[in-house]
Amino acid sequence: MPLCGEELQMKNMIRLSLILNILVLIPVCAGLLTHAVWATDVYGAATAARGILLSIYGAILLVSEWFSEKFEESLERQEEEWSMELLRWRFGPACVH
Numbered sequence: 001m002p003l004c005g006e007e008l009q010m011k012n013m014i015r016l017s018l019i020l021n022i023l024v025l026i027p028v029c030a031g032l033l034t035h036a037v038w039a040t041d042v043y044g045a046a047t048a049a050r051g052i053l054l055s056i057y058g059a060i061l062l063v064s065e066w067f068s069e070k071f072e073e074s075l076e077r078q079e080e081e082w083s084m085e086l087l088r089w090r091f092g093p094a095c096v097h
Helices: 005-033 037-043 048-074 083-091
Strands: none
Touching: 005 037, 005 048
16 A cells, blocks of 8 residues: 555654664764763763663664664555554653653
């Protein structure tokens, strides 16, 4: 089933978001892991808080990579199986209590 203009635009925005996450987080995580000078200047000395931040950035990187792979696979399959749930998850309102 071909995508309408709005669905195609939304899928392109998701793809762009995932790619940007990956492109930004790879050098940031690498800098934090290697204790690069710029990372120490920006994030401060190695502390527990910086380790937690690295863990969060690493998790976002891994999830973005996983979704990116699933997203590319879905273009060749039936999209109704999971893509609408991803769209709701990505662009839905936050549920904070």
